[in-house]
Amino acid sequence: MRSTLVRRTVLTASAVSLALLATACGSDKADDKKTDAKPSAAASAPAAAAAKAKTNAELAGVIVTQADLPNHLVKEATPAEAAAAAGAKSDKPQCQPLVSVQSMNPVGTAAGTARTKAVAKPKEPAADAGPEEKAKAAMGALAGTVTSVTLASYEGQGAQEAFAAVKTAGTACAGGYTGSQGGDGLKITKVAPGASVTAGDEALAYTVTGDADGETMTMELVAVRKGNTVATFSALSLAGTAEQPKAVVDAQVKKLG
Template identity: 85%
Template sequence: MRNALVRRTVLAASAVSLALLATACGSDKADTKADAKPSEAAATSAAPAAKAKTSAELAGVIVVQADLPTHVVKAPTDAETAAAAGAKSDKPECQPLVSAQSMNPVGTAAGTAGTRAVAKGKEPAADASPEEKLKAGLDALGGTTTSVYLASYEGKGAAEAFASVKTAGTACAGGYTGSQAGDSLKITKVAPGAAVTAGDEALAYTVTGDADGETITMELVVVRKGNTLATFSALSLTGVAEQPKAVVDAQVKKLG
């Protein structure tokens, strides 16, 4: 792996910002309301919208270390959060994708919270050789890093934000360039990610980018639960990230 790729990958991970990614298609959960009885559907639509959660309330339901023993969980620093806030797309129609992967709210949110989870490597045996211990250490460095971001909205804001990501995925299927803090990444290919069934509706994407001639593959999962949107952006120093299923499951469970 060339030094340029390592530099860009470390920058993205340390800033908890995978904003330089794009996506095309996703997979939605089936619309359960279609099977509901008319009276049930009417009752659901007539129910008052839940009040948006504040940032303090979201901080109480975002995943922490105890929720993910197979990961190292650590919140981003203020400097990292500030750096991520400047993530932009060269195409306005792709901005919802950039926001979803850069720990920024899609649209206007009432409350937000973010953290990151790094998958732990397999511990070497007690009697492992120095070479085996070195390999285990290198494998650990290549573990998938997932940025987790929660945004809560008033009214139909969460559903509208989710829809805007989905629309942007279609509009930006041909790729775009994302930039942040003077760095940029060109997206070369987008494809559906492994199907995700979580929350009220979910999307999953696999994104391929070109970093100075090196190919990197990243994952994005977007889940809406009520009036909260949860985004999961995954990147690995190896250049090939895994979909963060354990992180998604743990976070959605905490959202109730």
């Protein structure tokens, strides 16, 4: 059986997927630089104001929702889930940024945060499908990739520093580390560059390989900085191999403006 640390996120979002299924059965890098404007005293004032971090409420207004991802099921993270995630730790301090991304925590000290989860909608069985087809569809829902999305906004240069910390951790922790949360542990055996992501002001991606109770599994981690906000994505699946959540990343970056 897979580690509780792994199952906790997957099952919460998959439950939403199964609920919908049951109902149905019954019935290029953005270029943000302005090269044509000359700096002036008037222009520098708005730039300074832009460094002001977004609040929790402001981030809640720009995090992806069901309307942004029609082909996914989106469920906002609960306060209890956020509180539980806050205890996630790494056995190696230099790897803490990666554990934070995995567990829906901001990297470093953020002024505002928002969290949600998205799972791709399973293929619905035909209206006249038999019990076997419905069961197969249900299993497909559980095996879908679940993506945890965290937005964190920072004062001053905090966003750049948080992004840099994730980047540094990806190199320093290539050989692995162990993450723990609420008494559960997950051994990571390898961190490698993931499929290239071009988004926001800067972006990176890692494929993280773990050992979950003797079974090999992979997670896809993505971090994108847009101004003073860092969006992080952690994708995993009970099937063992997650897909990079490109649709979720694209939708979130677009919503950040």
